[in-house]
Amino acid sequence: MPNIAKYDREEVIHKAMLLFWRQGYRATSTRDLQQAVNMRPGSIYAAFGSKEALYAETLQHYRQQMRHLLQQCLAKQPRKLDGLRAYFERVLFDPEIVGGDSICMLVKTLSELNEDQALLRETAEKALRQTELLFSEIVEQAQRLGELSDQLDPRRVARGLQVQFIGLRSYLKSTGDRDAVMQLLDDAFAPLR
């Protein structure tokens, strides 16, 4: 029937994600978004409803992107733990991934938002829980493949890796010391060898 949308939804969400990730939710004005995405306010609000709803979509996009990257890293390495480590290194150092910010977008979301944006907070919390679950499944697989002692509690190992990953990404943002981060990555995986 009518006129067809001139923008590519996925591309718009990706660009919005990069801006939100770098600048944070509050520091990103709707006008910043309009420029980054090359759309006028009316179109954005017709397509996404609100700034908050758009942010929610960028969070989902972020999760999807990260999950995809992890699968990719696991596929390239014969050993599960090496795949996980490769994923950590990519997220920390690959400029194309860090395009947004060294700090995890989910952690940034939890850090800056209060109860007024409960929906966004819950989305981020849920995504972090799911990531932990994903890590623990990989640890279980590693155990089944004999890469890792059966004695270890997969959940506990997964939590430990996630905590260190979160810490490392924040630390890297603060110091920019890549060598130190690589050393600490060794230390994080050392108990698993």
Place this chain on the structure above:
Amino acid sequence: MPNIAKYDREEVIHKAMLLFWRQGYRATSTRDLQQAVNMRPGSIYAAFGSKEALYAETLQHYRQQMRHLLQQCLAKQPRKLDGLRAYFERVLFDPEIVGGDSICMLVKTLSELNEDQALLRETAEKALRQTELLFSEIVEQAQRLGELSDQLDPRRVARGLQVQFIGLRSYLKSTGDRDAVMQLLDDAFAPLR
């Protein structure tokens, strides 16, 4: 000569710190501050100059408070490493300390602020560097006292502890799972026994 200030500067800074720490820099309006501190805008600006300058003072206050708590914990424990661990536990679980937020205020500052507030970012970065240095000095003392192997690099150990501490505080905020955090605290100190 004239009228004397009716407010207690330290108390004002402390209240402002709690609010900034909880809500973040941008989410805290000058009107929020006025209410929390019970001062009118003119007085606040006469005393501190700007929102940014007041935030800078609360950062210094935060550092001082944390440094003081660490000394206190070290004084109570005969072994240095136990003192450090007690400090971690206090910061993570003591409601009086966590009054602001589970997440470290310095990390929150780095996370939410961009280049427009370069002064605040640098202040936070510097404070984190100094904390790492402090940790490494404590590790060195522990080594001299025979609590810890001389083989270990104090800087590396200090960095590792800081990274895990940052990660744990973020993780606790996200999940609220105190038991898991205690377990992970054990894991963080395990390589040092």
Place this chain on the structure above:
DNA sequence: CTTGGACTTGAGCAACTGATCAAGTTAAAA
């Protein structure tokens, strides 16, 4: 007392915020 200057007050400014909507544009369907 009187006085003078440190301190307090709160109305209000200019800039910016997220969001709206009537008017305009587009292209597939009739």
Place this chain on the structure above:
DNA sequence: TTTTAACTTGATCAGTTGCTCAAGTCCAAG
């Protein structure tokens, strides 16, 4: 060609922001 509805545009709104400043209040010194 006409119709129609999805889509775009940008001026504009009401609310909020950080901050100012003239007017007022207070109290120690003279």
